[in-house]
Amino acid sequence: MVVRISTGKSIQGVLRYNESKRNQSVAQLIGSQGFAKGVENLTVNQLAKRFEMLTSLNSRTKTNAVHISLNFAPGEKLPEEKLNAISKSYLDKIGFGDQPYLVYQHQDAGHPHLHLVTVNINREGKRIETHNMGRNQSEVARKEIEFEFGLVPAEKQQRIGPSLQELGRVVYGRETSKSSINTVLNHVWANYVFTSLGEYNGILSGFGITAYQGEKDSQRYQRGGLVYHVLDDKGRMKGVPIKACSFYLKPTLKNLERKFLMDQGKKEQLLERVKAKVSGILSMSNSLDQFSQNLKKNGVHLKLNHTQEGKIFGATYVDHVHRIGIKGSDLGKEFGAHGLAERFGLISAGAKGPKKLPIGKEMETDGLSIRGNPTQEVGVIPDLPLQFSDSPYKGYPPGKRKKKRKKNDKPSES
Known part of the structure; x- marks a missing residue:
């Protein structure tokens, strides 16, 4: 199982992405926690309100949306019940087990995969730490789940993550x-x-x-x-x-x-x-x-x-x-x-x-x-193995971060 984690500032954006896949009949909402019955009939705004009940408790944390994909090896046919059990186990192990979440099963790629949607603010208004979660909690959880559920280990898969091809080019006239x-x-x-x-x-x-x-x-x-x-x-x-x-x-x-x-x-x-x-x-x-x-x-x-x-x-x-x-x-x-x-x-x-x-x-x-009168050259997105934290960027360079001035501090006069 390959895990990819991303965080962002818009839970609405994450929901719209997954709901748009549902509207295109290439995804299903197969599981949830913290939502009443009939969650599959809610609109994006209604789904977002449940998460915003938590994010509103911590206005200082702007990056609060968490989007996780669990990617399984091609040929692994897993029933809905097992997929939900894997999702629950994974979120428990990385510290998100008590959070409201949604589980989407996507059918728009060559391998089975899930998208988990949640937020990193808990019911007490405290932020759940996500820094280095991919290399720490997630790696441990992944290996335990692979053993527990008999999944193909990430190391044995031909690719180590979903490719950008799976997002794909927007083709004029073929989709909304x-x-x-x-x-x-x-x-x-x-x-x-x-x-x-x-x-x-x-x-x-x-x-x-x-x-x-x-x-x-x-x-x-x-x-x-x-x-x-x-x-x-x-x-x-x-x-x-x-x-x-x-x-x-x-x-x-x-x-x-x-x-x-x-x-x-x-x-x-x-x-x-x-x-x-x-x-x-x-x-x-x-x-x-x-x-x-x-x-x-x-x-x-x-x-x-x-x-x-x-x-x-x-x-x-x-x-x-x-x-x-x-x-x-x-x-x-x-x-x-x-x-x-x-x-x-x-x-x-x-x-x-x-x-x-x-x-x-x-x-x-x-x-x-x-030929002849060229316009902009358009390239093809390479089929690359991508995984969480494949970029070496880890934050502002030392000494470049702006220091916040305390309320009582007065700016020095030059």
């Missing part, structure tokens, strides 16, 4: 756009680091979505508005744009800018790790296509932006292992659009600006061809 976009936004905000709109869109493009400000002379752009579009397989925006403020997460430009600042410390910690990986791959690549393919094999998606005339003007690296989007030039000049174009002969050394790709010439980027 808003609920699908909402699912992706919740996942990206909870699990990825990004400090600019370009980095954010680099990550979103892998899921078939983009955030769009509008043209610079449009009212939307001038007023700081933002909408979300589904992308087709050529990276073109399709369908009706959906305003950022209409999602429960409220992923508006204003809120994005707050997240950019919050993620800056995380980015500083991860930057050198990603740079070392990308630099090693670049040194072994003889063409832009080979570089992109080699990156993909190592869990990194290279997103290239093009003008309508076909010129490369931006490069973003999305590392799905460390879960971060980084602007190419932040890694170094040689990793930016101009540096890549110069290295691989798309422009002559010392030339200003990248070379326009000849019409009809095919440029292979991450397995997709762009």
